[in-house]
Amino acid sequence: MSLQLGFASDDFGYLVDLGLPQQASGADAGSPSAFLRDPAISREVVWSGPVMRPGSVLVRRRWGVVETRSAVGSDDEWGGGWGGEEDDESSEWESDPVEAPGARIGSRAAYRDPGPAGGSAPRPADRARRARPGWTELTRSLRPWESMLTELADPERAPELLRVRRMIRGWRFYDSFRADSGAPARTPQVGTRTPVLADDGRDLAAALQTIREQGGRELDRAVADAFDGAILDVTVDGGRFDVALHQPGMLRPLSGAELSDGTLRYLLLVAALLTPDPPPLMVLNEPETSLHPELLAPLARLIRAAAERSQVMVVSHSRSLIDELGVADPDDDDEIPVGLGSPARGITLVKDLGETFVQGQGLLTTPAWSWGTRR
Incomplete structure (x- = not known):
């Protein structure tokens, strides 16, 4: 299994x-782990x-072994099984993990290098010699649930x-702003300067005030x-922040608890999109949910x-929103400038017999990508 x-x-x-972790079997299996459905890297x-x-590979990891490219070494010494073409030389020591006798799955001792076929595990000196050309070994004991990005990132x-x-x-992902009666954005919250809205929108009022104090006239324009x-x-009030929306004909402003679901979600999207600290990538999942068509x-x-x-x-199912965004025709791709400020590009996903495809994408238009292999 591979994801x-x-x-x-x-x-x-x-x-x-x-993939899924390998479970030891037999008399030496020990107590089975309760986390056999957890993904293993x-x-x-x-x-x-x-x-x-x-x-172009800079850092590579296979099972518990992580290596970084050294300043010297040729591309030919790189093992293709880590990401590109196959390479028999590298596969001599890039063998699958084997459960050590008596070790429990998930422990560092549960994974060892079985060594060459028919022989014992290589000595540490042999391992270093095989991994040395053009590469520096960072560790051999990264556990299956640990990522090299979190464990080994070092300047x-x-x-x-x-x-x-x-x-x-x-990157920022806004997937499901809550707007129900118990949503945290409806309740006054202790506020601090908030340039980035939380993914659940609990600090909405503080985020809006931060935008306003940093010269955010766009906030007033977006509301109007x-x-x-x-x-x-x-x-x-007492360090707790809340929103107050004054509307024509209303005798008093509406607090966060009194706003309609659509109005609250719109204000959450305003706070996310007008952030004073823009991210390199922002993803909005179905932002049209609960919004009035006029919004x-x-x-x-x-x-x-x-x-x-x-x-x-x-990501949207709303044809009205897609049209308002002015999505460019993908067939006119050659005429669309690339970069910030470019027209919106549309990608339509379709399902065929349970499999998802990009509509109109063929062999000649599929982006270049190589997954490599595990071996």
């Missing part, structure tokens, strides 16, 4: 290969550039891992664009403005 995930950018790419690769090639030994980890941590004549305030056009204008500062990906 492979990855991304590539102009600077770095990363992939991770997940069998392989990770970090490379430079948008496409993984043997010569001196593995600066590439640190760079990729920071890149991924800078959606709610004609409305004015948004943030109240502070889709103001939302689209907010998204387009945010796309001037970040790469924004929107």
